[in-house]
Amino acid sequence: MPSPSDILSDPDISKAYEDVRSDKSETTWLVLKYESATKDNLKLAASGTGDIAEMVETFGDDEAAYGYVRMKLGNDEYSERVKFAFVVWAGPNTKIMRKAKMSFQSGQVKQVIRTYAVEIQTSDKRELEADAVTMKLRKAMGANYDRQGSSY
Numbered sequence: 001m002p003s004p005s006d007i008l009s010d011p012d013i014s015k016a017y018e019d020v021r022s023d024k025s026e027t028t029w030l031v032l033k034y035e036s037a038t039k040d041n042l043k044l045a046a047s048g049t050g051d052i053a054e055m056v057e058t059f060g061d062d063e064a065a066y067g068y069v070r071m072k073l074g075n076d077e078y079s080e081r082v083k084f085a086f087v088v089w090a091g092p093n094t095k096i097m098r099k100a101k102m103s104f105q106s107g108q109v110k111q112v113i114r115t116y117a118v119e120i121q122t123s124d125k126r127e128l129e130a131d132a133v134t135m136k137l138r139k140a141m142g143a144n145y146d147r148q149g150s151s152y
Contacts, residue, residue, distance in 0.1 A: 030044060064102055
């Protein structure tokens with residue numbers, strides 16, 4: 001059984017993770033993909049400075065991938081908070097064996113990508129639209145002042 005250091009041996013992965021986490025870096029997201037259909041090793045497939053939609057564009061319908069994105073939440077610049085989302089992507093046409101292995105391998109990925117407010121496992125890009133992810137992050141934060149008809 002490969003250890004996390006085996007499947008995540010690409011040195012670019014931890015560097016990209018630190019960049020996404022750092023306020024000093026422009027990098028806001030990263031995507032890890034498998035080196036090939038038959039290997040379990042992950043490589044840094046992409047990273048960028050745009051929003052979550054830019055990251056989601058890199059996910060193919062027939063592939064498995066892991067995404068990590070920094071998002072700003074808040075109603076104004078004074079209440080702005082940075083939160084992170086971890087995405088486990090299995091496109092709708094991903095092979096069954098790859099999906100089966102992902103449940104185990106995502107645990108290994110989490111030993112490198114450790115800090116996030118929400119984890120989203122999906123095969124539907126609509127679940128990764130900015131508004132949907134923002135709502136998940138707000139719920140994870142606790143207080144949500146955007147709810148309509150609250151009984152508080």
